[in-house]
Amino acid sequence: xxxxSVTQLEKDTILVCYDNMVKVxxxxxxxxxxxxxxxxxxxxxxxxxxxxxxxxxxAFHKHGMQGRSFKSNEVTQEIQDxxxxxxxxxxDRIITVQSSPAEPPDTNQFSAANGNGSAAAASxxxxxxxxxxxxxxxxxxxxVGGVNLYILAGHEAMQL
Numbered sequence: 001x002x003x004x005s006v007t008q009l010e011k012d013t014i015l016v017c018y019d020n021m022v023k024v025x026x027x028x029x030x031x032x033x034x035x036x037x038x039x040x041x042x043x044x045x046x047x048x049x050x051x052x053x054x055x056x057x058x059a060f061h062k063h064g065m066q067g068r069s070f071k072s073n074e075v076t077q078e079i080q081d082x083x084x085x086x087x088x089x090x091x092d093r094i095i096t097v098q099s100s101p102a103e104p105p106d107t108n109q110f111s112a113a114n115g116n117g118s119a120a121a122a123s124x125x126x127x128x129x130x131x132x133x134x135x136x137x138x139x140x141x142x143x144v145g146g147v148n149l150y151i152l153a154g155h156e157a158m159q160l
Contacts, residue, residue: 086098
């Protein structure tokens with residue numbers, strides 16, 4: 001078991017993230033059952049880091065991230081681009097993500113979202129979608145060898 005994160009959500013509720021799972025448990029480690037929210041979220045990738053939001057969780061992996069709703073376990077937003085490597089660089093108030101080319105820079109660019117949260121990619125194989133918040137991009141390809149910064153607007157990390 002590869003523990004990624006342990007976060008106290010409420011006085012008697014803890015979120016545990018490991019491998020490709022996020023579980024909401026009580027202080028005794030038992031799944032916290034609730035009709036209002038899922039107690040387990042499964043992802044199709046190994047989670048590198050996680051950000052807890054009030055109604056969902058953002059799970060980051062090497063080539064992007066995926067948001068899932070606590071209420072319905074549905075995907076709320078997703079970024080995936082196998083030509084880039086993503087890294088969460090800030091989540092105190094504004095969630096900021098850095099991406100860099102998986103290989104030396106060429107013409108691959110990830111183009112960012114408009115106000116409805118959808119995004120398009122100029123390179124093949126990249127995708128981004130969102131049903132909650134928008135994705136803003138600060139592109140700096142000519143300055144720092146293809147490194148981009150993304151601000152996930154409309155989301156604030158849970159203040160614990």
